[in-house]
Amino acid sequence: MITKQLSIFLQNKLGRFAQVASILGDAGLNMRAFTVTENADYGIVRLIVEDVERAVETLRAASFAVNLTDVVIISIPDKPGILAQYMRTLADEDIFIEYMYAFSNNSHANVVIKSNDNQRCNALLESKQAESL
Amino acid sequence: MDEAGVTPDDIQSIDDIRKLPFMQKKDLREYYPTDTFAAPIKDIARFHASSGTTGKPIVAGYTVHDLECWAEGVARCLTAYGVTREDIVQVSYGYGLFTGGLGAHDGAGKIGCAVLPTSSGNTAKQIMLMKDLGTTCLCCTPSYALFLAETIENEPDVRPEDLKLRVGVFGAEPWTEGMRHALEQKLHIRAYDIYGLTEVSGPGVGGECEFQNGTHLWEDMFYPEIIDPVTLQPVEDGKEGELVFTTLTKEGMPVIRYRTRDLTRLIRERCECGRTAVRMDKILGRSDDMLIIRGVNVFPSQVEAVIMEMPEVTGQYFITVDRVNNIDTFDIDIELKPDYYGDNLSTIERTKQQLSERLVSVLGIKPTLHIVEPGSIERSMGKAKHVNDKRKFKN
Ligand SMILES: [Zn+2]
Numbered sequence: 001m002i003t004k005q006l007s008i009f010l011q012n013k014l015g016r017f018a019q020v021a022s023i024l025g026d027a028g029l030n031m032r033a034f035t036v037t038e039n040a041d042y043g044i045v046r047l048i049v050e051d052v053e054r055a056v057e058t059l060r061a062a063s064f065a066v067n068l069t070d071v072v073i074i075s076i077p078d079k080p081g082i083l084a085q086y087m088r089t090l091a092d093e094d095i096f097i098e099y100m101y102a103f104s105n106n107s108h109a110n111v112v113i114k115s116n117d118n119q120r121c122n123a124l125l126e127s128k129q130a131e132s133l
Numbered sequence: 134m135d136e137a138g139v140t141p142d143d144i145q146s147i148d149d150i151r152k153l154p155f156m157q158k159k160d161l162r163e164y165y166p167t168d169t170f171a172a173p174i175k176d177i178a179r180f181h182a183s184s185g186t187t188g189k190p191i192v193a194g195y196t197v198h199d200l201e202c203w204a205e206g207v208a209r210c211l212t213a214y215g216v217t218r219e220d221i222v223q224v225s226y227g228y229g230l231f232t233g234g235l236g237a238h239d240g241a242g243k244i245g246c247a248v249l250p251t252s253s254g255n256t257a258k259q260i261m262l263m264k265d266l267g268t269t270c271l272c273c274t275p276s277y278a279l280f281l282a283e284t285i286e287n288e289p290d291v292r293p294e295d296l297k298l299r300v301g302v303f304g305a306e307p308w309t310e311g312m313r314h315a316l317e318q319k320l321h322i323r324a325y326d327i328y329g330l331t332e333v334s335g336p337g338v339g340g341e342c343e344f345q346n347g348t349h350l351w352e353d354m355f356y357p358e359i360i361d362p363v364t365l366q367p368v369e370d371g372k373e374g375e376l377v378f379t380t381l382t383k384e385g386m387p388v389i390r391y392r393t394r395d396l397t398r399l400i401r402e403r404c405e406c407g408r409t410a411v412r413m414d415k416i417l418g419r420s421d422d423m424l425i426i427r428g429v430n431v432f433p434s435q436v437e438a439v440i441m442e443m444p445e446v447t448g449q450y451f452i453t454v455d456r457v458n459n460i461d462t463f464d465i466d467i468e469l470k471p472d473y474y475g476d477n478l479s480t481i482e483r484t485k486q487q488l489s490e491r492l493v494s495v496l497g498i499k500p501t502l503h504i505v506e507p508g509s510i511e512r513s514m515g516k517a518k519h520v521n522d523k524r525k526f527k528n
Contacts (some may be wrong), residue, residue: 007476009469011506037478041503046476063508065474098477114476 002070002122005112006047006055009065012038020045020064027058033112035101046101048073048112071114072122074129078109086111089128095121150356150379151367155390158191161332166192172384182230183331193232193331194385200239202382203334206351207240207327210340213349213406214300214325216270218245221297223263225273225281226305228252232335233305237272237327240337246270253277256284260291267297275308275316275324282319293321302327304336307416311441313345328413332391333378339413344405347412354382357411358390359399362420363430373398375420376413394419396432424522426454427461429498433519436465436500439491445473445484449510452500455523463500465492468507 010016017036024031033048049055052068059066076082083102090097096116102109115121134140137154144152161169166189170177176196183191195203216222222241226233234252241248249268251259259281262268271278278301285291298320304327316324328348329336339350350357359374360367368374376393396419400412418434425431433452440446451466467488474481485502493499511518 005476007474009474009481009504009506011509039478039482042478042481042505044474044476044478044481060471063506065469065471065507067472067475069476 001073002118003073004052004068005071007067008045011042023062029055033103070118071112072118073112074125075108075110078104078107089124093124153389155392156388157392161191162189165189170194170386172196177385181232181331196384199383199385202354204239204243206337207236208243210327210337213340213342220246220269222246222270223249223251223268225251225253232331236335264291269297270300272302274305275303275312278303278316298322342406347400349408349410349412352410356381394421396420426463431496435495439495445469451510452520465500466503466505468505468510471507
């Protein structure tokens with residue numbers, strides 16, 4: 001499915017990410033997945049949460065720079081070689097992955113993908129998923 | 134003059150003005166209150182004084198002829214803005230020691246306008262009279278004009294279209310093109326700059342014309358020069374530097390090569406309006422604010438101008454200059470508008486790169502840019518502080 005990812009700009013200062021986490025925690029907002037990309041001066045936290053609207057509101061109220069980006073999330077069996085098959089499908093269809101991150105829970109792995117064509121990426125992944133069921 | 138080794142014989146033409154020493158604000162302070170006057174007090178018709186926040190003010194003395202010339206300067210400005218004796222001119226500059234109120238008053242009077250001397254303050258009454266008397270021309274500081282405009286917006290009984298305002302005469306503090314657009318839209322007027330300073334005369338040393346493309350300076354009364362604020366040498370025509378005035382008609386308190394500290398350039402090309410009086414460009418900044426970084430002159434206002442051009446940034450910035458291992462460091466913190474932080478470091482880096490290239494081409498020196506979180510640069514209610522020069526506290 002296609003969902004909204006939050007991205008939060010943070011300067012590399014001690015405890016800045018802890019602040020984000022506690023602001024969300026205090027508001028009862030659960031983080032589902034995140035990744036951090038950074039250079040020497042600053043970083044961007046990419047974050048998947050359940051209640052996107054409220055998370056954006058809460059973080060903006062605390063004057064964080066929050067932006068929304070469409071990403072594709074797919075849940076696949078957590079077994080060797082499965083991700084490779086899905087990635088092959090995308091490559092065959094000329095879909096570029098700008099970035100991705102994943103987390104596994106129990107028997108499944110959840111993969112967050114930002115591609116150059118999220119609509120097609122999502123359609124391809126979902127049909128592949130249906131096929132393998 | 135003796136110190137500079139100049140005698141009256143050395144002055145043959147206007148170019149010889151370069152042989153004369155400069156006058157500065159501190160000279161006028163040192164000779165407080167009237168030791169720089171050239172006319173005896175019995176010939177002085179009026180005093181004004183600067184609003185110096187520290188120490189003694191600067192007292193200016195005007196003879197009857199000085200007041201006439203001053204009114205002439207203001208009248209020329211008003212005429213250039215299209216104001217005639219048909220107009221009702223509301224003077225919302227402060228009346229008193231400040232030159233704004235009485236200066237605008239006398240200039241409008243010279244044309245034969247109906248003058249409404251509201252002075253500053255009591256905004257509700259200002260607006261009531263503006264509406265009921267049908268003020269067509271408003272004279273005040275641009276920041277007070279903005280305050281008036283915002284008050285009118287929140288006033289259910291008054292709409293800008295109910296007012297007869299058509300001309301705004303704004304000066305006494307620097308303002309930007311952005312502010313001009315805001316004032317013109319909010320008040321349904323054409324907004325014009327009027328330039329002047331108490332040490333030289335008052336408002337009306339120069340003003341814009343209907344083309345709003347530079348401030349015409351009344352050269353027959355005030356001889357302008359542009360100098361390099363460091364070497365004190367005249368700069369090439371059209372180059373930026375510090376504006377210096379020599380008064381040609383003043384009797385009470387004439388000044389010779391008075392350093393205004395305002396940085397601008399002179400435009401010699403003939404203006405579309407047909408006036409031959411030289412124009413000065415928008416004031417770029419104050420020479421007091423100049424930083425010398427690795428031998429290059431840098432003005433915070435240049436940084437500001439570049440930043441204001443970029444749609445991605447908020448306009449907030451903070452410059453830090455330091456000296457590390459005998460080399461000057463030059464860092465600028467910049468905030469992006471929240472939407473431009475995105476989800477990608479490379480997008481931010483690209484914005485940073487563009488900004489850096491623009492700054493290098495304008496400043497001639499490369500700053501180290503830091504993109505910081507929105508709202509993290511300290512805001513100030515008064516005059517914003519944009520620079521921390523740590524070098525001053527060393528050695
Ligand atoms: Zn003109």
